[in-house]
Amino acid sequence: MAAIVAANPASAAEGNGWSCISPFANYTNGTYQDDPPALNHILDSLAIDVTRTLATPLTAVAGQALPLQDLQLRLEFKDTRPAEQMYKRTGGISYSYSGIPVGQTEDNSRSFSNRVNPADQKNYWSYNTGTNAAPNWVYAQEIVNAGQPPRVRLADADANTTWTYATPNVSLGHRYLSHTGNSQFPIDAWVTVAASNTVEGVQTLPVKGNWTINIKDATPGTPANPSLYANDDVVATVPPVVLNLPTSRWTPTGAGPVEFTIAQPGKLGIIQVESKGYDRVGYNTPLNIRPYGSVYVRAQTEAYGASNDCIPGQISLANGGIASGQQNLLFGDADPTVPDPALGDPSTPGKYYTQNGQSNAVGSRGRFALAFTALPAIATAPLPVAPVPVPAPAPAPKPATFGSASSIKASKTGAVKLALTNPNAAAASYKVSAKTVSKYATGKSKTKKVVTVAATKTVALNPGASNVNLSLSATGKALLKKQKSLKVKVTLTPTSGGAAITKTITLKRA
Incomplete structure (x- = not known):
């Protein structure tokens, strides 16, 4: 996400040679069929740079700790159409009622709906005692006053005399960005750095920060009126994100100079991500995933997180027949059919929960081909030339x-x-x-x-x-x-x- 984007920025600039597997961006492709922002779940408009902010020389000494500090991660979202869709796709608020209707002798709970009774053309709280294919609607209670909830009773209470008004069950639609102006959300990133001629070889550096988005909409949407989210053009502005990476320490082996670079794919390891904002089963729970790439970025919203699993180079579709559901793309480099016990909810290895129940933690391995492009060194620590020892003069022979x-x-x-x-x-x-x-x-x-x-x-x-x-x-x-x-x-x-x-x-x- 970056700069300014209007309704259909088909000429949006691409990133700086990075490609990302981006599950969320894929959902916007149908909106822009002539120029999908993430065709085949692959996003190429996220510019990523890892640089060292200070030019202090580094020196590698075998066996002595070599700190690498002052690294900075810069993220610039060149195409903000996915961010604009976070606003346009935000849902509204809805509510429903359920309970044992007053007047029903059975203690069966019913789900109420507001329907017009064909007998008198008035609105009634109704429930279906049949099936969806063969409904049998019971028009239980006329709605005399607007907003009046249905009357329900407790089990085993008298069917007609003891009752209360039903409490509404409130439900929010998908929550991404629900208001105009500035919004700020957490962002998590993991950067994998390789260092030649070191004991460690590769280390993954985690970092936390925030990203900001500004939404301009002439007719702002609201949870009560969600149609206004998507009824006209929206301008989304996302400033670049700059995060200071933590200091890492390396142990030179002495076999040669130490060169710090972005690591190749497959070295990032297992990380934990989290979605926040929904009070539902499976949300707000850490999940272990195994990214494909060298840098992983997860930008939170009001409820969902948008993930970008990135490499310097090109990602392409290798086998479109391999599953590409949201969970497959999230869990990443894992078998697409056999649950991976290292992934998912840590309390239930290989599994995770959603509001629909328990599911297997499976990935999308084999779906993508990753063509890594090595980047210039982030920093280099030369190995000092060891002084050539001067042999001690041979002792003079003793006389016979x-x-x-x-x-x-x-x-x-x-x-x-x-x-x-x-x-x-x-x-x-x-x-x-x-x-x-x-x-x-x-x-x-x-x-x-x-x-x-x-x-x-x-x-x-x-x-x-x-x-x-x-x-x-x-x-x-x-x-x-x-x-x-x-x-x-x-x-x-x-x-x-x-x-x-x-x-x-x-x-x-x-």
Whole structure:
């Protein structure tokens, strides 16, 4: 419903790409046969927008609650012909009388009607003791004064002497909009939001508010004169409805950014709706229903509620043979023949009551085809790029250590065994050299100098303790034979670089 509508707005603008299953709007189609507002119960003139009112940036952090707030639902009824018909189709007030007629000896209650007695052409309170096909009218009491009720008695009272006037049974016709000017009624809506990369995935957000309608009618109808509701053109004005949705909270999984969108059909779940205004069995009672769509809007009137079960995209008729009664369309996405125990009156699962008795809660599944059109994201919460961890520098290897012995005997062949320990978890490579601490003259030379007693070699030390063998050079053997013992400086130089390790030992001959 929105803007201004006169008697036959065949050029009324459509909505903004939303389609709704609208049971009430279907009843107006016969009035506008050249341009039905809801052909096949499908309304496309309700414009729906869900937007975020603030531009505050959102950020998704895995495992931390992400609130989505400041969402607003805007509803604009582009075609107000259904609203105009709510006024034109409002019924009047009627009354009837029943009871045991005075003068009737049986204690049978009768329903009275005002009829002309053919015998004297006067008005009488009459009742039928036959059938509708073969009536037998009894003209019980002449109506002497206008508005005079029939006289009735209690059961077992004297048939002719003890009586009272019957109390009228008052009945109101369908109540939608009964007066001109402004009227305001409750409106309930449910919006289903999807969020990618969250634990929740989908949440349905309920919201309550009000909608307003203004009716202009040159000859206003009244309950006492209902014919004036529909006797001439009516102008209905319905301002847009803006509702603030409640805050929802989401849990990002960390698998990617969180994107909030209108959810696809079938995610809304089961909701409770209610009609208000009639003191009749089944009214003013919550009913569980299962909508098809992504957004559900129920606009209340004086007695009935007008429902709109909506998706972004197109709804079309898939199987017109499936039931389309008001209850089937209301209960929605449920089997059309087998009652659904999740639906209906919560106190009687799968059932609900009306003034005509108990009925099954059945839907219209299979009647409609829903072609969903994904809308742009309502909001996006990027996932911060995690900093790349900088690996800690590998600890410097510990130096190898010499054994505790301070003197070593060389074998007769000149072999020297060094005890070494590599304290690291990985193998280490060293160059090993051995030179005299003092200077000596060797061979025919009379010049004294430090003597290399063993050739430099490269060794690999496995983790833990190990022995390394050195072979004395010919010069080293000769010098040791002559000196019997030598102070020798052994040097371990890491092949990967770093400080050398040294130890002075006493080298003895065998």
